[in-house]
Amino acid sequence: MRLLQRSLRTLLLYSLILVVLSIPVSLFSIREILNEEVDENLDLHADQFLSHIKKFTYLDDLETDLEVLDQLSYNIHIRPSDGRLIPEHFETISVYDSAEHEYRPFRQWSSGVDIKGKSYILSIQMSLVDNDQLVLVISVVQTVLIVLLVAGLLFLNRSLSRKIWKPFYDTLTQLKAYELDKSKPIELEVTNIVEFDDLNKTVSLLTDRNRKVFLQQKEFIENASHELQTPLAIFLAKLDLLMQSPTLSEADSITLMELEDTAKRMSRLNKNLLLLSKIDNEQFVEKEEIEISTLMHELFNNLRPVAGLEGITIAFQAEELVLLCSKPLIEILLTNLFHNAIRHTTSNGRVIISFKERILTISNSGQPIQMTPEKMFERFSKENTSINSTGLGLAIVKKICDTCQYALNYRYEEGMHHFTVKF
Amino acid sequence: MKILIIEDEKELVKGMAQYLRQESYVCEVAYNVREAKEKILLFEYDCILLDISLPDGNGLQILEELKAANKSDGVIMITAKNSLDDRVKGLNLGADDYLSKPFYLPELSARVSAVIRRKKFDGNTKLVFREITVDLLGKTVMVNNQFVELTRKEYNLLIFLLSNKNRVVSKNAIAEHLSGDDAELLDKFDFIYSHIKNLKKKLTEAGAEDYVKTIYGLGYKFAA
Numbered sequence: 273m274r275l276l277q278r279s280l281r282t283l284l285l286y287s288l289i290l291v292v293l294s295i296p297v298s299l300f301s302i303r304e305i306l307n308e309e310v311d312e313n314l315d316l317h318a319d320q321f322l323s324h325i326k327k328f329t330y331l332d333d334l335e336t337d338l339e340v341l342d343q344l345s346y347n348i349h350i351r352p353s354d355g356r357l358i359p360e361h362f363e364t365i366s367v368y369d370s371a372e373h374e375y376r377p378f379r380q381w382s383s384g385v386d387i388k389g390k391s392y393i394l395s396i397q398m399s400l401v402d403n404d405q406l407v408l409v410i411s412v413v414q415t416v417l418i419v420l421l422v423a424g425l426l427f428l429n430r431s432l433s434r435k436i437w438k439p440f441y442d443t444l445t446q447l448k449a450y451e452l453d454k455s456k457p458i459e460l461e462v463t464n465i466v467e468f469d470d471l472n473k474t475v476s477l478l479t480d481r482n483r484k485v486f487l488q489q490k491e492f493i494e495n496a497s498h499e500l501q502t503p504l505a506i507f508l509a510k511l512d513l514l515m516q517s518p519t520l521s522e523a524d525s526i527t528l529m530e531l532e533d534t535a536k537r538m539s540r541l542n543k544n545l546l547l548l549s550k551i552d553n554e555q556f557v558e559k560e561e562i563e564i565s566t567l568m569h570e571l572f573n574n575l576r577p578v579a580g581l582e583g584i585t586i587a588f589q590a591e592e593l594v595l596l597c598s599k600p601l602i603e604i605l606l607t608n609l610f611h612n613a614i615r616h617t618t619s620n621g622r623v624i625i626s627f628k629e630r631i632l633t634i635s636n637s638g639q640p641i642q643m644t645p646e647k648m649f650e651r652f653s654k655e656n657t658s659i660n661s662t663g664l665g666l667a668i669v670k671k672i673c674d675t676c677q678y679a680l681n682y683r684y685e686e687g688m689h690h691f692t693v694k695f
Numbered sequence: 696m697k698i699l700i701i702e703d704e705k706e707l708v709k710g711m712a713q714y715l716r717q718e719s720y721v722c723e724v725a726y727n728v729r730e731a732k733e734k735i736l737l738f739e740y741d742c743i744l745l746d747i748s749l750p751d752g753n754g755l756q757i758l759e760e761l762k763a764a765n766k767s768d769g770v771i772m773i774t775a776k777n778s779l780d781d782r783v784k785g786l787n788l789g790a791d792d793y794l795s796k797p798f799y800l801p802e803l804s805a806r807v808s809a810v811i812r813r814k815k816f817d818g819n820t821k822l823v824f825r826e827i828t829v830d831l832l833g834k835t836v837m838v839n840n841q842f843v844e845l846t847r848k849e850y851n852l853l854i855f856l857l858s859n860k861n862r863v864v865s866k867n868a869i870a871e872h873l874s875g876d877d878a879e880l881l882d883k884f885d886f887i888y889s890h891i892k893n894l895k896k897k898l899t900e901a902g903a904e905d906y907v908k909t910i911y912g913l914g915y916k917f918a919a
Contacts, residue, residue, distance in 0.1 A: 501775035502704050505797035509710030512800035515863045515913050516717070525912030529865065536867050539797045546777065555779070574874075578886055600779070 276433045291418050298410055310398050311362050314381035317396050325387055334388055353391035358384040439463035443472055452486050497546040504539050544664035551671050556598040565590035571610050583620040590627035605672045608665045609634050632693045645682040696720045701731040702746040714800040728752035740768045741811045747774040747781055758788035769810035799868035805858040826903050838901035848873055849894045856917035865914040
């Protein structure tokens, strides 16, 4: 749930309760006010009626006249008293409406009166607003109010969340898109709202610090690899010189070769580490159009005699495809995948390379691996500690695929490892 | 043949010079840009080995200097960075070759002799060792004036061994020279051995002496 929805929900609930409560309250108060007003009117009416009656002198037969009046008038009733003393009072009564065939509410003023020495009961009535109608009208008004309130709040909420929370969502979007290893730092606008500016400042500070540490680390790996090259060169040079000595024993020679193998392995490790940081540093941005099946064919031709020595057969089939990409990266990608397949194929195994519909599949026979495919693409993850492998080949493949946005996948099926790259 | 080594690592210089002197090259050394500039203006060299990163500047400055002075010394850039940028810049400034650290001394020696051959013997492109004659332009090999058919790898191997004659060359150095990046794979297979065997066979069958000696545990040596 969004933050504003949460507060909106509370607001709506409160308004709803208030509006519902207001229906009986307004009904009651309106009724009271109306009754009061009607009572005052009735009072006035009775007062005038009585004073007029008292002043009239031309009434011949008071009794008959008053009866006529009682019969003809709709809202004035005057009857001779039956002797009971009736005090002045107001009441609400229901009267049958013969025109509309229903009962209607009336307010009635009644009192015992004395007209020319005779006791009468006078009642004057006034129509009231129908209760049901009043309830209906008030309910309709309040319902319209509720609808307007809810619609208004929802609309305001939406435009508010768009306007007020815009900086927040901007920050969020940037954070989501933020990648530590991309060269672009995060850029946040000044919003003039204390909370957001505070948040942005903290976020910037945090990402900047992370970036700095990350860049330092990257630089360190690159520098370390560079700096190691020269001592390695000295080491190799000295070995080459030592090799020329005519007095070397056989045991010395073997030790010497082992040293050279080790130095070579170190140099390879170094070169691969450098390559990884170069890809990280986006030093392969120049792209050109390359027909990659030719490239694969060249590689295949180079490797076939090598693989043949171990009795490994390579089947090769490729469709032509022109790809806009960095040539060195593609070469490294293909070389590493091809080498990986051949290196991990046991004697007399087979390697199948097929490239069609933009998908390169490299399969080689071999035992299933113990580690997960994810782990396999990590740096320095090796199943067996063969001297040959630096443990970086597949990590480089992964890095290149990530950089160029090719989909890299691995599966093991029917005794064969399958690596696929979708260009 | 005079070679100038411009490199600040004294131990590396020592190793390079010692190896190259066995090929009877005369080696001089400059440890920084200042010394190097003095030397290239005063003397002519057949080949200059130029380290790109020097304590008082960039090796590319020296290339610019050479170009400005219209000198045609052969230059091999040596760098620890293996950066494409430097390579392109260097080759554009007139460098002849590029070698990244670490390298095998036999590789260095082969590159040096290739550069010197290209610079010095205009027209004369023949490499002769006793009864073996290699025509570098036509890429053909003759033993006692009879053509010997060699594969590209065998031909490259012969040139490599000839450039390092009388010195032991390790299998690793040969593998890297012949296959570059693929050398990594070759560890698994004794690929070099089959090339050497074929080369020896073809040369001896054509009537040459067996000059390729196997040095136990180390590699091979081309010697009379």
